[in-house]
Amino acid sequence: MPATFKSLSELLEKVEATKKRLKIIDQTANYLKTLGAEEIESATNMMVGRAFPKYSQKTLDVSWSTLTRIFERISVFDWDLFREAMASTGDIGSATKTVLEQTKPKKQTQLTQKSLTITEVRTTMEAIAQAQGSGARTKKERLITALMSQATPVEAKYLVKIFTGEMRTGLHEGLMEQAVAQAFDVPLQRVQHASMVLGDIGEVAATIKTQGLEGLEKAGFSVFRPVKLMLAQTAQSVNEALAEHGGKSALEYKYDGARVQIHKQNGRIEIFSRRLTDVTESLPEIVKIVEQNILAQSIIVEGEVISLDSAGYPIAFQHLMRRFRRVHGISGMAEKIPLTLYLFDILYLNGESLIAQPYIQRRQILSQIAGEIPLTKPNSHRPAQTSRRFPQRSHRRWTRRLDGEKTRQPIRAWTQGQTLAKNQNNP
C-alpha cells in the first residue's frame, strides 16, 4: 500500500519535537523501513526539504509570495494570527498550520476523501516544475491549490516547508545518511560514499531498497551525473589547519571565482556549479578550453572559474556572476567578461575513481591530463616556513567597474589567504 503524505508529515512532527539527534535518526530509520521502492526516493528527499533529487535540474519556482495568494483564496486567512504564530515559532510552515487549524476552509472538505500519497505529491510537484511560459503562474497556482485543498493543516505545514525549502526540523542530510544506514543495516561509510557519487541521498535509499548492499557497493561515479562536492573548512590559523592534517599538508591559493565540476566523455562536455546546476550553456569558452586540452576519454575534474581584466587582474566576483546561468546574450558577455579556468582536482579518469588516491597522486595525474589548462597555484615553501610565508590576508586593491567607474569598495583579490580543504578521504 502506498505511503501517505500524512505519515511523512507525522514523522516530521515527531522529529521536530526533539533535538536529540540519535532519537531523530531512530525515528526516521523506522519510518524508512515502512516505505516501498517506488516512493522511498521521493519521501527521503521531501524529508530533507527537497522536492526533487539534489542532482535534478528541476525547480518549483514557488515561494512564500505565491503560497500567500493561494491561502487567501482557499480559506479566510487570519493575518494577525499568522503574525503571532510567526513571532512565537519563527517558522512559516508552523504558522501556516496554526492558521489553517483555526480557520474554516471556504470549500467543504469531504470526510471520506482519500488522503494524499507521497507519490501523488511528487507527481504534482513535477507538474508544477514543468509549468513554464505564458500562463505558467496560473497553472502552478492551480496545481498548488488542488494539493493544498486535499491537505490537512499538518500536511499543509510540510508542503509549505518543502515549497519554501525551509524545513527546520533538524533532520538534515547528514542525519538522513545515518538514518538510511540504520534502517537497512548497512555501513554508514558505504551510504556516505554512495551519497557522494550518486549526488543524492534519496537515490541511495532507493538503491538499497531495490538492490540491497550489493547495489550500494556497485555505486560509483557516473559521468554527467554531478557529484556532491567536498567543501572546505576554515581554520583560525595556518598552524591549526596543519595540525588538523597531522603532519602532511598541501597548500594552494584559493581563487575568488566560481567553483565548477567538469564532466567529459566521448567528446561531450558538461559543467556543473557548486549547487549542481548545469551551467554548460553559459560557459562556451570553458567548454572549448576543455575540449581542446583534455584528451582523456572520460573524466570528472574540479576547478575554479575566474575572469581577468585586460591588465591580467581578476575582476570582482559580482561581475563574474553575470556570466553564470545566463541564457541570453552569452557571446556578447563572453567578450566583455572573458573567463579563465584553473583546475585543482581530479575525481575520476577513464572508468576509475581517484578519490582514494593521495592528493599528490591526484595532482600528478591532473597535471598530466590538463594540457595547457593551468592548475591552481601551489605553495612552494617548506613546511617550517609555510605559516610565515604563505599569504594569510586578502590582498586589497582598487579595481575598475566594467563601465569604467572606479569603485570605492576594496575587493578580495587574487589571493584570499590560505584556505585549507580538509579532505575526508585523504586527511
Place this chain on the structure above:
DNA sequence: TTTAGTTGACC
C-alpha cells in the same frame, strides 16, 4: 514594449 515582482543561485 516596458516595468515590477518573484525566485533562485553564487560567494
Place this chain on the structure above:
DNA sequence: GTTATGC
C-alpha cells in the same frame, strides 16, 4: 560567503 546556535 559569514555568523549564530545547539548538541
Place this chain on the structure above:
DNA sequence: GCATAACGGTCAACTAAA
C-alpha cells in the same frame, strides 16, 4: 569542538501587469 541553520549582498531569468 563540531555541524548545521540562518543570514547578507548581488545579479539574471522569468512571468504578469502596466
